[in-house]
Amino acid sequence: MNSSSLWQPFALGRLELAHRLALAPMTRNRANADGTPGELVAEYYGQRAALGLLITEGTQPSADGQGYVNTPGIYTPEHIEGWRKVADAVHEGGGHLFVQLMHVGRTSHPDNTPHHRQPVAPSAIAPGQDMHTPTGPQQIPVPRELSAAEIQDVIGEFRHAAASAIAAGADGVEIHAANGYLLHQFLSPNANHRTDVYGGSVENRARFVIEVAQAIAEEIGADRTGIRISPAFPLGGLDEGDTESVRAQYRYLVGELAKLNLAYLHVHHLGDDELLGSFRAVWPSAVLVVRYGRGRDQIVSDIDAGLADIVPLGRFALANPDIVERLRTDAPLNEMDPTTLYGGGAAGFTDYPVLTLV
Template sequence: MTNLWNPITIGKLNLPHRLAMAPMTRSRALSDGTPGSLSAEYYAQRASLGLLISEGTQPSEDGQGYTMTPGIYTEKHIEGWRKVTDEVHAAGGYLFIQLMHAGRMSHPDNTPHHRKGVAPSAIAPGAEIFTPNGMMEIPVPRELSQTEIKETVEDFKKAAASAIKAGADGVEIHGANGYLIHQFFGENSNIRTDEYGGSVENRVRFAIEVTKAIVEEVGAERTGFRISPNAPFSKVDEGQSGPDLYRYLVEELKKLNLAYVHVMHGGDEELLRDIRTLWPNALLVNRPGRALEDIATDIDNGIADMAPIGAWALANPDFVERLKLNAPLNEPDKGTFFGGGSQGYVDYPALKK
């Protein structure tokens, strides 16, 4: 794992190693979307990972999908995130806030305005979602008009500005995992016949418009983009054109000179190699289910520049130290992943108390 401990520069950030904390929904925000009182402690505990990518954070009321998830579109949100970024910086880490618009993966009971979710097309995902009233079927979303698409781009732009105002070192655009931007990519979730549907170029258009707006607002060096090729989260299927869609997307992102692209790997090794060839800046690759001994394999093979980790970081605030010492790892408690208080959030033991 020698290469894992080599320093790297992401945008303008000088990082001590090639690990990072992947974004993970924890559902512990206040009811108005302000980060909860324990959030600053949670992220600061994990500052030794260097680059921390926050849980998905809604850029608007329409962007909320789940209960108790944080937002970054009001002054209270900014104040709450400022406490988080201050603590992370004091502990020596950096924080990118992930901007996540859930799109159709929502329920009226989970949002401040109690409206249905929005999407490229009025197609329900055929899935259930947790609400204050238990598990509920996700209703058919409302199709966004072209005017509303432009307004949503503006929402992302304002949210990015708010993240920087809150002290974040950058933002990650969530274009993966079945949420709004990914829904535009899917052949089965986007059946539009206008300039945002049909061809690869059209289905990628919204993602590029969002990214350009954010780059203009906060700078390319403060902007990352996450994708999940060939991973049918929330039943979004890019179809046979999927590989070409991602090659085109990465080529377009390359023109914008983003700080990084973050891949949630879905198993298409040829496409991953093509992305590596096409993408000149930092490439983060997260392989679900990989063994601990394989954590540096993609870096050693030149496929990736960084290896973001999820559950290992959740359960081990001192993961970096444990990995260097080959020390045993805490087991994640899946029962406390979402919602609740300090248990399973900030009470995982470190090697040194």
Template sequence: MRQLFDSIPLGHSTLQNRLVMAPMTRSRAEFDGSPGALAAEYYAQRASVGLIVAEGTQPSEDGQGYLNTPGIYTDAHVAGWKKISAAVHEKGGRLFIQLMHAGRMSHPDNTPHHRQGVAPSAISPNTPMFTLNGMQDIPAPRALTTDEVRQTVADFRFAARRAIEAGADGVEIHGANAYLIQQFFAPSANTRTDPYGGSIENRARFAIEVATAIAEEIGAHRTAIRLSPGMALWGIDEGVEGPDLYRYLVAELDKLGLVYLHIMHQGDEALLADIRKRWKQTLILNRPGRPRDQIGDDVTAGLADLESYGQMILANPDFVARLKADAPLNEADRSTYFGGNAQGYTDYATWL
């Protein structure tokens, strides 16, 4: 575990350790998408990790899926994120904002324009979602036109520029967890016949275009991406070609020189090894449910350069100090994950 506490270069910065706070939706933003009043305190409390990846943040009105998630495309959004960036930097931390377009994982009641969600194809995820009116089935999305796909790439580019204006050290593209980019990967969600559907190359095209556009706009040294190969969630099925799609995609993304790749690992060790071979830059690995006694194993084994954690850091703002001292960890309160106030957000006790 000792290697976890070593500094490591990332882009034009140096991280104070190899621990990463994974992005976690907390649904505490204002209804207009501006970060909530306690967000700067929440993130600053956890700035002792090497890198904070902030919660999924929509790049456009169409990108919102859930209630009270933040955006990064208006002046008000930028003003709110400036407070967060400054608070994290004051504590010596580094902050990447995750750009998340929910795609079909959206309900009209949750968005500012109350329009139907958009996706690669008009295929429902067949799952309910929490709204202001309680749990409701997600309606079938509207399929993006080819021109609208290209406009969505431009929306990501614009949001990335706004994130840098807000003081973020970079952005992480959310290409995981059954949201828009992974929807393009999966034949169960993408039946397009234009250049964004069909072959592996076509289904990977949108992700590559988004990454290329953002790297051109803010620099590859500030552009990262998160993937979850093999994740089967909310109707996502990547099919038998799934592993080969990721082998192709990672190799193509590697050519862009992005600052890091963040993998949410689903258990295919052979694919993970292939990704490691294809990716020349920094690799962050997240293993959901990793027990405490395995923290640091992937860095020690050379499978990853950094390791990311979610719930443990959510519940332990002094996570790094607790690991160093082998101190007990707080348990996360699941009932306070989404929405609410300081309870379960900024009031977790520190060890010392």
């Protein structure tokens, strides 16, 4: 793929990127039982360092933030030491690491967390879905509604997690406000029935997300803070309403976040290009766009259309550690093995073949 726009350098916050590709965040469930990423995780990210900007899998900022088994954390000294090995591996390969901070909220089960407590959420409304647990699929229970004081505690947890990521040597963090998890739950009217300042109006539903972003930007610097959103994404039982309701919610949210001058806005995009264009018009820094089902020949389309600056790659990068070289040289791509996506060892994680020079 010789599109010149894909290979242009780009300044992202404090970073100088050699091209417009990045690694999209993808849950792989290979952390140790206590949430510490091990040597295999460091190898995985190190293999993909040529992507330049590597956004990690969702990483919980607290025990309450965990939803799935063997996902990593970034809130204990052991977590920091584990992530330091990952950051070192990425930096040795010339890349940069942003740790995605993911609090799952109600998308959890007590059997998957270290304390086995009831999940927390903006309101006591279950998503009506099953999830995998150590004993098999189980119905997600009704969560406990966070009090206003507890919301402030969660904001503090995000702040601490961001500081811990920087202490581990990461170059920044991405706030996960997408894909049906806690911050997204606050934005969604069918999951947020609160009657205080965190619910009801468009402005109130956005308040928690904005306050998390403000706290993290204050703690580690706005230029080391990105945020991911997924307007109208129906994951985790969320329903954000009709097109105009979604546009109103996210135009307000993105407009307020734009005032913080964060490093980037990462949009998991479902296809409302008018909405995406409105983000682009007000956002002062980089915009990253991920689309499901994007083919190899479409990777550069959003950059060429002026909708994105950087294109994070998911399955292509997962199955091809040397994806940058393969795209540069139009080499064939490995196919992803869907049976090894979640959990396990090296198989389907660090053993995908790389190009052999002859």
